[in-house]
Amino acid sequence: MALSSQDIAQFRTALQDAVVRCSERCLYQSSKWAAELLNALPETDDGDASIASSPIYTPNNDSEEAALEAKELSKYLLAKSFFDCHEYDRCAAVFLPDSLLSSVLNSKTEATPVTPKGKEKAVAGSTSSRPSTAVNLPRLSQKSLFLALYAKFMAGEKRKNEESEMVMGPQDSGTVANKELIVVGRFLSAWFEERAGEDGDAPGSQGWLEYLYGMVLAKEKNDEKAMELLIRSVHKYPFNWGCWQEMTSLIPRAEDLTQIIQHCPEHVVAYMFHLHASLELYQQSPTLAHSLERLLSIFPTSSFLLTCNALLSYHSKDLMAAEQHFSRLLSLHPHRLDSLDHYSNILYVLNLRPKLAFLAHLCSSVDKFRPESCVVIGNYYSLLSMHEKAVQYFRRALTLDRSCLSAWTLMGHEYVELKNTHAAIESYRRAVDVNRRDYRAWYGLGQTYEMLEMHTYSLWYYKKAAGLRPWDGKMWMAVGSCLQKMQRERDGIKALKRALLADSYYDTGSSFGGGGDLVGGRGAPGHMDPDILLQIAAMYDQLGEEEEAKAYMELCVAQEDGGMAADEDNMAESVRIHNDSPAGSDDGAEAGDDSRAREGTGVTAATSKARMWLARFAMRTADYHTANRLATELCHDGVEVEEAKALVREVRSRLEASGMLSGGASD
Structure with a gap:
């Protein structure tokens, strides 16, 4: 017909x-x-x-x-x-058959590469040579060319996953690469070189090919050139959120973010990028919170912004507020699984097992084969101390997505619980390969090597974690403890004092001891961790500096009722050892500040040990009345009672021998 x-x-x-x-x-x-x-x-x-x-x-x-x-x-x-x-090769072949791609690849290989002097290595697809004039690129629209090359890129990613061994299996080295990167990179290099203007930009380009080329260069570790192309892309089309995310993954430090944001377009999406990148770098500040409030006033029910709000509280260590934000987000978007792995981490830390069980059931009913669902379920089993089952679900998450950062880090934690240090180290290493900004993985490596008593390695990893979270006392406490084990008491004391300052940076909702008041308004915390104070005092004692040791022991005991040692001004100066410390008010503590009642820690093992040290110190200095008072208090504490009773008997015998018992019997 x-x-x-x-x-x-x-x-x-x-x-x-x-x-x-x-x-x-x-x-x-x-x-x-x-x-x-x-x-x-x-x-x-x-x-x-x-x-x-x-x-x-x-x-x-x-x-x-x-x-x-x-x-x-x-x-x-x-x-x-x-x-x-998902037939990626067929998609690419519609516009770019293999014969054409091979000719482009061969022409770029035959071209003489011009490597700039001082470059350590040439990156595939980024050679500065011109393509051979014998090869003419096909005349395609940018939309069709992007689809074909992106399909080729995805075909390589698919084959990479298929060729990878079982997660954490004997042959799983994590080194399988996307073999299509060379083809896509060289084709795009030729396309941009053919159209390059005086400023290196391609006139008439719509921004999509810059985004794809930036992704390829980022995979090839050519971060500087990749960032240049990605910034170019967002200038041409700012609504491509994937491009902003790719830029985020290339920013290692907050200082770099400040520089890069200056080159970004003035656009509402750029503000969202700044917020997102800051949270990825674990930043939290009043300025960031204000920016988030302004964005929420424009998009009040945005799931992305509500997630950022929850993560901001999470990074500020206000876990209860973060839990409430995630709970509200879940009620507004009950079928959204994005970022629920973070919510499960919060529920795990808060030990809210019923809520975590509900979340695991919800994720399983929505999509049990999403990486986020597997992480949530794995966290639930971990909370039940079923560590083998937790590892199984974290492995499943990684089978679905090998770049799932939470799964690598949490699986490392589970292997630590199972005393499988080799597997834990490998899990943490794979986590930092995915994201070198993950302080939890660096901290986990430090912990694991500390378990193996390899303190030099442990210290290096702890310092990496502390560099990523400089205002987290837990990081500096780990550094200080490691230095103490290496007999570097002076450096250890500095690190532990930094831990005290770090905890003061957070509000009283901190899970690491809180901050609130500052000693003398000068940067030393009013609420301090008794364990850190005891550790500092013990190191001063090892150095033979008994007066410093005594001052910190007294400060440790004072934490029971939230009070301060008598010479708090001197202690404030002693603790404040870093110029980059968060400054308090220069006007000093106002009288009205005392209205905020300091809640003490009560009697702890650390304060009891400090009280015992002070009692013995008083015995050595023949201050028998003070020794008797402290030993008597220890008898009522319920900690180290037998040793305290023996000390009381010794004090009384000394007082009897010196004839002072009648004056001190009532103590």
């Missing part, structure tokens, strides 16, 4: 409409069938005109690009339907 040109044109329009309608309804197989049938139609002379008049076609503002897109529409719909069905 022969069809006229008009019939073919009408049928082509109908099939184009069918492809889009099926794709819009996520009927990908039906969309692919219609696209294949569409591309089987014979070409007609007036084909371009029929495509341009199609009601489903939205022309490009660039007339040249619009003409190319109109001409390629049928092929584009076919390629997109292949991509939707």
